[in-house]
Amino acid sequence: MAHWLIKSEPNKWSWVNQVEAGEKGTFWNGVRNHTAKQYLMAMKLGEQAFFYHSNEGKEIVGIVEVIKLFYPDPSDATGKFGMVDFRAVKPLKKPVSLVAIKADPRLKDMILVNNSRLSVQPVTDAEWKIICKEGGV
DNA sequence: GCCAACGTTGGC
DNA sequence: GCCAACGTTGGC
Numbered sequence: 121m122a123h124w125l126i127k128s129e130p131n132k133w134s135w136v137n138q139v140e141a142g143e144k145g146t147f148w149n150g151v152r153n154h155t156a157k158q159y160l161m162a163m164k165l166g167e168q169a170f171f172y173h174s175n176e177g178k179e180i181v182g183i184v185e186v187i188k189l190f191y192p193d194p195s196d197a198t199g200k201f202g203m204v205d206f207r208a209v210k211p212l213k214k215p216v217s218l219v220a221i222k223a224d225p226r227l228k229d230m231i232l233v234n235n236s237r238l239s240v241q242p243v244t245d246a247e248w249k250i251i252c253k254e255g256g257v
Numbered sequence: 258g259c260c261a262a263c264g265t266t267g268g269c
Numbered sequence: 270g271c272c273a274a275c276g277t278t279g280g281c
């Protein structure tokens with residue numbers, strides 16, 4: 121099973137919003153980047169992703185799960201882009217901040233560190249385990 | 258098809 | 270609020 125990381129600005133859509141969306145979850149739209157789209161298309165049902173707060177917080181706050189595979193995004197007039205649905209699984213007991221990730225040499229190759237602009241990105245198994253442990257999950 | 262100019266994202 | 274990094278657009 122692959123793991124992922126998705127980013128959201130908390131003033132637009134925060135972890136709290138995601139939790140409030142409950143078991144039926146919510147669609148993850150607004151991706152207008154082909155690299156991010158490729159990753160969305162590669163996601164499978166039941167795969168988990170870290171939920172990261174960009175701009176404000178700058179930390180991984182929770183874990184979400186894919187509950188609906190890639191489908192067209194109605195808000196995209198070109199019809200090229202799409203989205204998946206996520207539901208909240210559980211919060212991290214202790215959020216893992218970008219500062220902490222940068223400070224850990226085992227996590228220095230994360231895309232989050234090297235390409236801050238990519239909003240959907242893969243996470244390796246090793247990185248997933250390290251961050252789960254750091255986050256008390 | 259190249260590349261300069263521009264817009265957006267997101268860390269600081 | 271600034272600016273670096275990156276993606277996209279559009280002229281040639």
